[in-house]
Amino acid sequence: MHAIRFHEHGGPEVLRREDVPDPVAAPGEALVRVRACALNHLDLWQRRGLPRVTIPLPHISGSDVAGDVVGGDAEAGQRVMLQPGLSCGRCAACVGGRDNECARYDILGYRTDGGYAELVKVPVQNLVPIPPSVGYVEAAAFPLTFVTAWHMLVTRAGVRPGEDVLVLAAGSGVGQAAIQVAALHGARVLATGGAPDKLEQARRLGAAEVIDHHTQDIAAEVKRLTHRRGVDIVVEHVGHATWESSVRSLAPGGRLVTCGATSGPEGALDIRVLFSLQLSLLGSYMGTKGELLTAARFFFAGRLTPIVDRTFPLAAAAEAQQYLEEARHFGKVVLEC
Numbered sequence: 001m002h003a004i005r006f007h008e009h010g011g012p013e014v015l016r017r018e019d020v021p022d023p024v025a026a027p028g029e030a031l032v033r034v035r036a037c038a039l040n041h042l043d044l045w046q047r048r049g050l051p052r053v054t055i056p057l058p059h060i061s062g063s064d065v066a067g068d069v070v071g072g073d074a075e076a077g078q079r080v081m082l083q084p085g086l087s088c089g090r091c092a093a094c095v096g097g098r099d100n101e102c103a104r105y106d107i108l109g110y111r112t113d114g115g116y117a118e119l120v121k122v123p124v125q126n127l128v129p130i131p132p133s134v135g136y137v138e139a140a141a142f143p144l145t146f147v148t149a150w151h152m153l154v155t156r157a158g159v160r161p162g163e164d165v166l167v168l169a170a171g172s173g174v175g176q177a178a179i180q181v182a183a184l185h186g187a188r189v190l191a192t193g194g195a196p197d198k199l200e201q202a203r204r205l206g207a208a209e210v211i212d213h214h215t216q217d218i219a220a221e222v223k224r225l226t227h228r229r230g231v232d233i234v235v236e237h238v239g240h241a242t243w244e245s246s247v248r249s250l251a252p253g254g255r256l257v258t259c260g261a262t263s264g265p266e267g268a269l270d271i272r273v274l275f276s277l278q279l280s281l282l283g284s285y286m287g288t289k290g291e292l293l294t295a296a297r298f299f300f301a302g303r304l305t306p307i308v309d310r311t312f313p314l315a316a317a318a319e320a321q322q323y324l325e326e327a328r329h330f331g332k333v334v335l336e337c
Contacts, residue, residue: 003117004317005058009049012318012325020060023113023121025072030124032080034337035136037115037314038064039324040144040173041262046110047321055111062115063108066130066139067337074124081139081296082115083126083289084108085147100151100286107144107286115140116317118337128292131300141306141332142299143292145173148259149181150295151287152235157257161186163232166222166249168192168242170202170210171330174259176307178235179205181295184303187233190225192218194327201330205307219248230254240264250279257282307331 001022006014025031043061046053063084069076087094087102094102108114108122130139152174153159165182169175170191182189183206191207193199199210211221222231230251236242239261246256247269256279261267273279298304309329312320314337324333 001118002314003060003113004314005060005116006047007058009047009055012047012322014047015318015321017315017317020117022119025121027073028124029072029121030069030074030127031071031119031121032065032067032082032127033070034065034115034118034120035067036065036140036311037062037335037337038140038144038173039320039333039335040064041260041324042107042110044321044325060113060116061109062117062120062335063110064140064142064144064332065108065115065120066136067120069127070119072121072124074127078127079130079132079136080127081130081143082108082120082122083128083147083292084144085286085289086112086123086126089123089125097288097290099288105286115337116314116335118314125289128296134300137308137311137334137336138306140334141308142296142304144286145177145332146181146295146299146304146306147287147292148174148284149177149235150291152257152259152284153178153181153233154185155287155291156282156284157233157255159185159187159233163187164190164226164229164251165233165235166190166192166218166231166246167207167235168213168218168238168246170205170207171198171327172237173332174235174237176202176205176331177304179207180304182206182233182235184298190222190231198330201307213242218242218245222249226251233257237261238263240266243267247273247279250277252277253279255280255282257284259284308334310334311336
């Protein structure tokens with residue numbers, strides 16, 4: 001099969017289109033013909049190299065996949081998208097429905113080969129059938145960012161109708177998903193973006209108010225838009241560049257939920273503010289298969305819509321990653337295979 005691999009860490013130029021052996025499905029696994037694979041920042045980080053993380057080389061990235069079952073222990077011909085979280089299925093966390101807390105948890109395409117290829121193998125429990133009305137590109141753009149946003153807002157932060165939610169970086173995959181999930185649950189969404197067109201797109205997705213994070217003070221605008229109160233929830237995934245503003249944007253009793261640190265992992269905190277305002281800081285990592293299946297019902301019903309900015313052919317994976325790195329996108333960038 002054809003696949004995009006890297007043999008060493010570096011820039012987009014290390015990605016190579018190669019002929020590699022087809023994967024062989026073991027018992028309990030399915031073989032899927034990849035039709036579309038969406039990009040994530042994880043793809044960029046592992047290509048560059050991660051501190052204290054060993055990525056098996058050569059490596060095939062790609063966590064968000066949609067395609068057709070063609071073999072293994074599953075019925076051939078099924079149109080599916082893939083749950084990106086890999087877990088053992090036997091430990092207390094998995095059996096208790098908290099598979100993203102499994103001690104052996106991994107993400108498809110992280111330390112296993114992923115979807116930048118014509119074929120990929122996955123455990124059969126990671127198959128999510130998609131209806132005929134849903135295209136492969138849209139299906140590939142859904143799983144990772146929407147299960148992450150769902151876990152952050154619904155499970156960890158417990159979003160409630162009428163609450164104010166600040167979503168940072170509306171144009172990112174998690175950002176566009178979080179706007180929709182918060183609005184779906186009856187929250188008023190304030191969203192940040194770095195260009196007028198991105199702010200307008202955020203409004204179209206359900207944001208009631210928007211903030212230009214390049215020209216405006218995020219916390220000051222939040223206080224103005226909430227009559228000095230602040231927001232009930234901040235969806236934080238940027239890290240160092242926005243951390244202080246995110247904390248200052250919270251109302252008394254507010255919750256900050258974070259799933260990433262794309263701008264750096266350092267974030268200072270005045271502990272007196274934490275206890276005096278009774279704030280909650282919540283970590284969130286991926287989401288469970290059950291949460292993905294719940295969110296997918298709204299996707300299939302047209303109430304959640306993954307936004308696809310642009311597609312590239314598989315052979316142009318390096319160009320697609322460069323496009324993602326330059327942050328020119330709103331929503332997801334997808335490879336068509």
